[in-house]
Amino acid sequence: GAVVSQHPSRVICKSGTSVKIECRSLDFQATTMFWYRQFPKQSLMLMATSNEGSKATYEQGVEKDKFLINHASLTLSTLTVTSAHPEDSSFYICSASRNREGGQPQHFGDGTRLSIL
Amino acid sequence: AQKVTQAQTEISVVEKEDVTLDCVYETRDTTYYLFWYKQPPSGELVFLIRRNSFDEQNEISGRYSWNFQKSTSSFNFTITASQVVDSAVYFCALSEAVTGNQFYFGTGTSLTVIP
Numbered sequence A: 001g002a003v004v005s006q007h008p009s010r011v012i013c014k015s016g017t018s019v020k021i022e023c024r025s026l027d028f029q030a031t032t033m034f035w036y037r038q039f040p041k042q043s044l045m046l047m048a049t050s051n052e053g054s055k056a057t058y059e060q061g062v063e064k065d066k067f068l069i070n071h072a073s074l075t076l077s078t079l080t081v082t083s084a085h086p087e088d089s090s091f092y093i094c095s096a097s098r099n100r101e102g103g104q105p106q107h108f109g110d111g112t113r114l115s116i117l
Numbered sequence B: 001a002q003k004v005t006q007a008q009t010e011i012s013v014v015e016k017e018d019v020t021l022d023c024v025y026e027t028r029d030t031t032y033y034l035f036w037y038k039q040p041p042s043g044e045l046v047f048l049i050r051r052n053s054f055d056e057q058n059e060i061s062g063r064y065s066w067n068f069q070k071s072t073s074s075f076n077f078t079i080t081a082s083q084v085v086d087s088a089v090y091f092c093a094l095s096e097a098v099t100g101n102q103f104y105f106g107t108g109t110s111l112t113v114i115p
Helices: none
Strands: A004-007 A010-013 A019-025 A032-038 A044-051 A067-073 A076-081 A090-097 A112-116 B010-014 B019-021 B032-039 B046-052 B059-061 B064-069 B074-079 B088-096 B103-105 B109-114
Touching (some): A010 A019, A032 A076, A044 A067, A076 A090, B010 B019, B032 B074, B046 B059, B046 B064, B074 B088
Parallel strands (some): A010 A112, B010 B109
Antiparallel strands (some): A004 A019, A019 A076, A032 A044, A032 A090, A067 A076, A090 A112, B059 B064, B064 B074, B088 B103, B088 B109
16 A cells, blocks of 8 residues: 655654654655644544645644645655644644545555654 | 534444444535545554445455445444454545545544453
């Protein structure tokens, strides 16, 4: 199956730090990548949709200046949590899709557990 | 309105029992896709199955089977002879042709298989 690598898997850092999370599709070109946030025992909440070569589309309520997304190539998207605070602590998951057509499975990374002290 | 409903929040079964996870969806699109993903305690989401709206055939893969019924807008997932390794959170998701590859996830069902 398709492989999506997400790095780092776990981050613990001080409040005010900026944290960058990488999402790479290893064996296919991902036209679209998605970033989700998941709170304990809850479903995945879509934060933004990232299309290669264009600006990310953010969901309502997600601060684009807080969560910077870059999708510079067909195999790499990054999420930077700027000036992180304890309330940003969460499990962040990326996924990649081969194209924008409906019906394409999303292939998920292993997630990044972010803890802000 | 929520597009995917997984009414069962938590289920516990004893090993070797069969268990069915329910998924009800809502869409006005005639072309849509349904998915099931497994999220074990380690956190990664594992793709299990995709079904398109034009294919109502039930599918069996080993101990897993899926029942797709458009008449009731349901896409239920059955695990036969459950095993401890089946313990995980299972998510049902909907993708509509009109909205491209965006997923609408259900709230998930946490399955615990007791040895």
